[in-house]
Amino acid sequence: MALVLGARVIEVVRSLAMERIPVGVVTPTGDPARWSRYARNVLTWDWMLPAERHDEALADRLVRFARQQASPPVLMYCSDQSMVFVSQHRERLAEGFRFVVPDAALVEAMEDKARFAALAEAHALPVPPTVVLDHCQENPPDELLDLGLPLIVKPTARDRTWVTAAGSSAKAVRIETKEELLEFWPRVRCLSKPAIAQEIVPGPETAVVSYHVYVDDKGEIAGEFTGCKIRTIPVEYGHTSSLTITDDPEVTRLGREVCRALDLRGVAKIDFKLGPDGRLHLFEINARLTLWAHPGAQAGVNLPAIMYADLTGRPRPDSTRTRTHMDWVHPKDVVAARAHGISMTQWLSWMWRTRPVTGVWKWDDPGPLLGMAAVRVKGKAFRSPTPAAD
Structure with missing residues (x-):
């Protein structure tokens, strides 16, 4: 069995189901995976709680569950919070x-x-110029303006304090003028952790490309693929609503270099942005499984299943790429398309041409979308917030 921790884990669940691997989930109330025919609900847990709540008591509960199984389950994590929890315990x-x-x-x-800014500097990784923002300071630091305007502010922790400060679940906030910076600064001071400011790399979200990899315990790459975003919601600094699997040799080369520099083990998603100068700038590293697992698996590189095989002593599934330029789409992409200026006719035509892997919805596993819809209807009825798409 694989026990998957985190939020919005349905794409990882379906990747494992492709290899007939039984799956249990530890997810928040309302997570689509809880209604999947491929998953067993082991525990309800809100991974957006403060870090100190993911404590030894939670580890004890999970270990008690593990000891009740015929063989030790494989533990997988799909959020920053669950990754840190597994590391700390x-x-x-x-x-x-x-x-x-x-x-x-x-x-x-x-x-x-x-x-990460200090780590990148120590290893000479190609990150944009960065300033760490001390949220205890009354005023913005002088070196912040040295980055030049506009700039972007990113949270260290995308928790509820960031959602309040940003006014949405967007991954970053763009600051155009000094007046906007002064207006935003009091909200920076309310964050649970320091934020960072970075020089903007011009270009649309489609210029964000990524390297996905599983490195085994010997340091060998056991599976890898590349990809890029098609659309996000919101349009700027948003969450992925559609994507495509690619075969980009330059992204692969630089991704491998980053893995070697950091002596990385396990799974990772490494994000770059292609600048107008043709250079790739490193944005972040997520050393966890993500929604890209399912389209990657459909393309022939099933990272969760390869990792499961290694940890259980089974033969690895074939990781030969079978299909490139394969798309994936979330139900919210119809909204994202409209925000990107794409008509319904154009969007439906794209859906017909590409026949993308569908996120959340699946004809033989309709529960996740129906459950998600029910939660949202209930949330609106009671005027309660609902999670954003990833």
């Missing part, structure tokens, strides 16, 4: 589970953008 969790997680210091640096 790795010794206790190892008493019941099989899993792979990077070095603890590396996990902390990848999850915390302020630490």
